[in-house]
Amino acid sequence: MRKMPLKPIIEVLVILSLVCAVPLSVPAQQANFPKVKEYRIERSVPPEAVACIECHRATTPGLFADWAKSRHANANISCLDCHLVQPGDTDIAKGHDQYYSRSDLPYGEGKYKVPIASIVTPKDCSRCHPDEVTQYSRSKHANTIEIIWKLDPWLNKGMNSDNERKTGCLNCHGTVIKIDESGTIDPGTWPNAGVGRINADGSKGACTSCHTRHRFSVAEARMPEACDQCHLGPDHPQIEIYEESKHGTMYHAYKSEYNFNAAGGTWTAGVDYRAPTCAACHMSGSGKVLTSHDVTERLSWETQAPLTVRPENFKPFPSKSDWQTERNKMKAICQQCHGDSWINDFYDGFDKAVEEYNEVYFKPVKKKMDELYEKGLVDKTKYFDEHLELQYYELWHHEGRRARMGAMMMAPDYAWWHGFYEVKNRYNAFMEEADHLLKTGEKAYIWSPYPNATGNTKRPVEVFPE
């Protein structure tokens, strides 16, 4: 018998393999190529805005998808509504112009060119949300740069470097944005979404601290996770305190039932949420109390200050209200779920904790510290370069805050073990060391040279005009 012809066999094999491959390749494609979010021009949008969307859909698809899911997209609010600048504005991102002469990009043509700013500020947001911005602008959030420059020795004595500040302190507190002639943002001030950021247009803060880009969600800002990006750690562990409190425990157990998307002015304790989140007590409307974007409005003690004072007596930034009014407001919020004796007795414990901290711990330590400075046993020129200065600082700035804040938000571990227990130990160690110097007349050892104490000590003129 002659050899079988090869050609038909190969043909059959090729056809078979194709037939088999087709059904196999379909699920493979679905897994590897998820459907891209679509965008059809169905509502009136200026062609320049279409260009923004189509180009960013290709170049930064995550950013586009985020916006596409936002309430802004629902309302046909496009990129330009926030990013467009008017002629004469100082924050025009000139570097962006180059993308309008890129034939490899969708809509990369000169006819779509518009001046834009990369940083959108509360002033821009005020075009549509003026009352929210007005409230925010008077909060301690918006004015935190002014406050820390009036208080903080790290800044005033230049004890850390500019980059330690940029990546640390100012990441939350906010940088003073600088933009040069060519429209480039100074990398020492950017990226930043700090609550007290000083913007090129003179406005303060960043709405995107809590309503992150490009979703700008009210639901997100109502969750404690919006606050915990800054309010954590040894010096202000509000989130850890919340987690430990009954409110936090209930939030974690029931958050899947929470209706975070309730319309503004309708978010209701006991209906939309079981236990409050940070926003529910500090910002949201509740009962007859109206919503405020001034997050520090309802406070009755400054528990972060060295000596606890009433907000209207807080010298770096005195509140315009009085503590009794604000406490009554906060009590009205408690009343959504609690009875009067519960509320009053809770405040009784908080007030006592504040009083004990002030009188028993802080004032004697402060007095001793002043005496050491007066006698020249501790050197005043720098800060943090002597052990006692660090002890003093941590007593109020770390455990002293934890004790007060822990008592305020009913987290026993923070009120006691991370709080007053540590305050007590610190107090004793401080007094022992201080008394030793006073008795012997020995001067405190100075850590010199102090590492990386290179930061600028000049107050920003944008906040403190000369």
Next chain:
Amino acid sequence: MKEAGTESKGEKPALGRAIKPIILIVIGILIAFPLFSISYYTMVRTSTPAFCASCHEIKPAVRAWSESTHVNNAVGVVVDCMDCHLPAPQDTFDFFFAKSYHGIKDVVIHFFVKKYDREKARQSAYAAFDNDQCQKCHRNLINMPNSRGAMLAHRSVIYARAGYEKKCVDCHYDLVHNDKIAVMYRQYRKLPYQAKGLRVEKLGI
């Protein structure tokens, strides 16, 4: 005539009695009409932007206005200085006195105050502006389907919550008297008009 009998008691005839008031009225008209005409004519003459520009302090403002969209638009509407800066002429009393007051004040300042501070004048103009001034023409501010943001912001002006009252010029402060590099035509605006947001002065604490 019966009346003639009563006249005989020493009283003048009716025509005779009326003659004095008639003469007085005629004299009154002869004096008042030219006076009225003069003041009316003066009001008309002094209500034009050209008249406002006759003070050199005001010239830059008039120039900026003439280049703005309040002059240059497809419908041909021109909004004069007094349309924004004075009460409506039909509120005769308010109009007359506001106009006279400003006229006299400007003349006094011109002669007795050396330097004209444009920025200060701008701030006091913002402070003096009532929303009614703008809303004489801009009345439909809520239904703007292409401007969803403005719909939201305008609600907070028209139905302002206590403590959050705003003036139109708090956001629309850069509309007319800004220095431009070219004449602005509303119909040739490349991009949609946007208010700039609340003035920083309004955000102060």
